[in-house]
Amino acid sequence: MFPPNSAPTVLLASLVCYLFLKRFEPTDVPLLVGLLVVPPLIVSFLRGDSLDLLFGPLLRSWSLYCSGLLFSILTYRISPLHPLSKYPGPMTCKISKLWLTFVVSRGKLHVYVKGLHDKYGPIVRIGPNELSINEVSLVPSILGVKGMPKGPLWDGRRISGKKGPGSKEAVRGNLIGARDLKLHSEARKAWNKAFVPAAIKGYEPILIRRVTQLVESLGAQKSRSVDLSRWFSFFSFGGGFELMRDGDKDGLWHKMERGLYFPALAQQIPWCISFLLYFPMVGQEMKALGKFAMDQAKRRLNEGSIHDDLFYYLIDDKRVDAEPYPFPLVVSNSVLAIVAGSDTSATVLANTFFLLLSHRESYERLKLELDEAFPRAVKEPTDPALLSSQPYLNAVIKESLRLFPPVATSLQRAPSLRTGDKVLGEGFIIPEGTAVVVPPYTMHRDPRYFSPSPEKYIPERWLGGDDDTGTEFIVNKDAFIPFSTGPANCVGKNLGLLEIRMVVAYMIQAFELQFADGYDEERWEDELKDYLLMQKGSLPVVVTSRAA
Secondary structure, eight states: OOOTTHHHHHHHHHHHHHHHHHHHOOOOHHHHHHHHHHHHHHHHHHTTOOGGGOHHHHHHHHHHHHHHHHHHHHHHHHSTTSTTTTSOOOHHHHHOTHHHHHHHHTTOHHHHHHHHHHHHOSEEEEETTEEEEOOGGGHHHHHSTTSOOBOTHHHHTOOSOSSGGGSHHHHHHOTTTOOSHHHHHHHHHHHHHHTSHHHHHHHHHHHHHHHHHHHHHHHTTTTOEEEHHHHHHHHHOOTTOOHHHHOSTTOHHHHHHHHTHHHHHHTTSGGGHHHHTTOTTTTHHHHHHHHHHHHHHHHHHHHOOSSOOHHHHHHTTTOSSSOOOOHHHHHHHHHHHHIIIIIHHHHHHHHHHHHHHTOHHHHHHHHHHHHHHSOTTTOOSOOHHHHHTOHHHHHHHHHHHHHSOSSOSOEEEOOOTTSOOEEETTTEEEOTTOEEEEOHHHHHTOTTTEESOTTSOOGGGGSSSBOTTOOBOEEOGGGOOBTBOGGGSOTTHHHHHHHHHHHHHHHHHHEEEEEOTTOOTHHHHHHOEEESEEEOOOOEEEEEEOOO
């Protein structure tokens, strides 16, 4: 038993520790360990416990201390005193982000968050200090020009260590992870140069060559069943690698996909990142991805720029008078180019063809449109302007992006540190320290913004007016955010759309496609995983060359 007054002293110490943690939110590992160990140790010494009998009293003091600390945290989070107490949400989410971490581990965060909005409404508390907002009128003040910077989830994704992509130099200039609006604007400059119309025009010969290679490689399969999902992955993985020719003999694509899993967990509990870096076996796949990007960056820097590809602009060879970019930043941008540039395109293409093949009437209508615009054996579908003007092609792609946006959930923002509360819309206040998520998957399937049948694949909704049956469609284009929106939107959107249009048109022109015998179409959505970026399963398809 505790001596008189010792238990209150321990509990008082735990309360003081909680108030300190709540006020300063330290992440330094030695400090946190000290806060958990030193106070109960001091209490034991003040009680006069003898050194030879210290372990037992110390263990009891520490147990009571941790219990008091945990009780203080949980009580505040579910009490009316918490600034987010008025927002509905599951008790498990209000108490801790560990529950959402478990949901993420199963790959179904997008489905879970949508279910919460269906149950609780447009604003849901999904963490102790986090809201999910499915309200289009608030999107401009969250993601727009006058919105907020990136949220704390990006701190949790820096698990590649203190060198390379995880270093301070890389973080300061990293486009996707920069949490300071000024730093993000500076980091965006190099990427903007890479995606101006003149630069995109320069990429077209490379793109046409790779699309042609994809079609020729699939045509060589002799009407056999192929995993179209995997082929799209091989196609989109550029950087001088010939996965379409050689296959993934070095496991590059597997390395990239596995490298995204652990950061998806860590982003839910970013405070843990300082601890995780002390364990060399944690996040090995992500670290391997970082090493891979580092090797490619070294190779390109040594070789120089043979032609003006994306990497040319990211290292900015024309910077004569300026300091060269820090190497860790070059590596960080390489990771972003590899992952965001290849994984998203491959996933969108696979989703698009899954939906087309499971809705044959859309497939046939698209084929008619493309055959008219690009007569077979006469004109290849390489003209960007003509591709962008095909109404049904663009409707098909938009409907695929609506149902399966590449970033399904984690568009997170938060008020800048030490700037106070943030006012959204008309009087809607976000307290400092609160993260806000805008979930595209949920917004795209909201009947207020897309109706009728927001869960169904209906490309005709994008053509304007009524369809052949007289159905009047509601399409709120402000709620369509597959590439995000505002200053931090997808910088490669225009090139990505050109790539998707060209691949779809080439494939439809060259082949007759159908699911392999026995394929269960319900598997596709079951195998889609939300790890910040959507990851896909296999798509077995029989590819047959169209008759001349």
